[in-house]
Amino acid sequence: MTATLSPQLNRVQALPREAALVVDHAVKRFMVGDKRRPVVAIDDVSMRLERGEIYGILGSNGSGKSTLIRLICGLLTLDAGRVEVFGHDLVREELTVKRLINRVSVDAAFFKKLSPLENLSFAAHLYGLEGGSARVAALEILARLGISERRAGRPIEQMSRGMQQKVAIARAFLTSPSLLLLDEPTTGLDPRSKLDVQMFIEELRSEHDATIVLTTHDLAEADRLCDRISILNGGRKVVESTPTGLKLLVAERNDQPATLEAAFMTYTGRSLDDDHEESEETDEPN
Amino acid sequence: MTVLTHEMKTSFAFIERNFYLTRRYWGWELAFLVYSVAGALSISLIGAQAGDPRLLLSLMIGAIFWNYLSVVFSWIAETIAVERWEGTLEYTMMAPIRRSTQLIGSTAYAIVYGLVHTAVILVVLILFFPQLDLARANPVTAVAFVLLGSFSFVGIGMIAAILPLLYVERGAQMTFVLQSCLLLVSGVYYSISILPGWMQVLSHISPATYVLDGVRAGLIDGVPITNLFGDIWPLLLMGVSLIPLGVWAFGRAERYAKRTGKLKRVG
16 A cells, blocks of 8 residues: 655645656566566556656665666566656657656666767767767766766776766766656765765756656655655555655654654664664574 | 668667777787687698698688678677676667667678678788689679678577577577587588588578688689579578568567566676
């Protein structure tokens, strides 16, 4: 059962705008092990994102966040349900949908021997951008992220993890996606790099009208960036609200501290008290 | 027309990227060239030792053109394997491009790369064996057969590219099995007449058999292409059928990979 909040707490839902993304009763199963046992990775998940929204998806490891992102990208096929991006059905209008979206994942995947510019040039061609203008745009975006033209010509393998992640964001942004899927984009980054990326995400939304789906384990990041947040647990969406709404929800209904951490623990099956009690039990001598 | 232009431009992405990769891995490319030259020389020297100019030329042609065909085949078959290794496969697969566009781009680069690579080996071998008499050679026939054979090998390469898509860890290595079977039955270094009857049946469905027949007839005996229709029509037939078959099979494999989650990088 998905918990929902009253309309006054859901500030974005109260503003009717064009739907950027509709996920409607999505289901994805995988067959695992030698006995081909079915495992439900995404279980009847629905969500609707408004244009210009930053929508956070939280959940424990293995809760289905990345699987959901892959389903929206068309990297996995749905077993049931449908996905629509700006009114275009993912299955029937696959190429149109693909033109509208891009993704940044936790691992900055590149041809590591190639330079940022060469990698970005490849991406630009795939999305039908002209070589000359794509190069200018790539350099501008890289400069905005603190990567100089000289640095942009050297192999990516010589860059730090944080720099590589910035190049990954530049690659996604270069194609001007209307819907940007960020799958743990700041995981493993140092605080400064993390802040840079977070500021860029805010800029993407405010200046470029991008709609953003963000999965993260950083609750402070979700609190800062997201207009709304849903929590996945075992492949199911168990709650959806604004960050403030989630905090109030656990405080009012579960008598927990009004924090996102308490909300996360509560809706992923464990409250802070559970953890505390378990810790005390574990600490007791046998 | 606009769609065609767009597809051509998008195909160019793969040509440009593969060129960049070749340039960055120049050390490896040089090593691979030395390896290929050494292999072709070793085989050709068997003919030189026998003191038979015809055998020498026949082995040389086998070594050179097998190199060309295997280079083309490898580039296409490794299109997926390289992306999986680098972790970029999902990004390429989610780009708004037709799979045929991707395969055409990778194929075009493979053919150009294969021709340049083979030309270098050819020059080295000609310099190494000055006693070779190519006065009767008909290069037009040889070039025509190489290009005709390329179409079939592109199709087989596309089918082989499925293996790294479906078998995450060892798919790339499995393409070598297919390649070695083609080497065995295609009469690269010996006449197919010495093979057991059942293997000769397989020889007739390998495009390499007809390519090598045609190239040898052209370079050793100077036979014009117009006299080799018996080798041309199987190549035409295979080229016309194997490329669409490759694109279709790749599409089916991609759908399977998306259903089972095999596009995700492992490792």
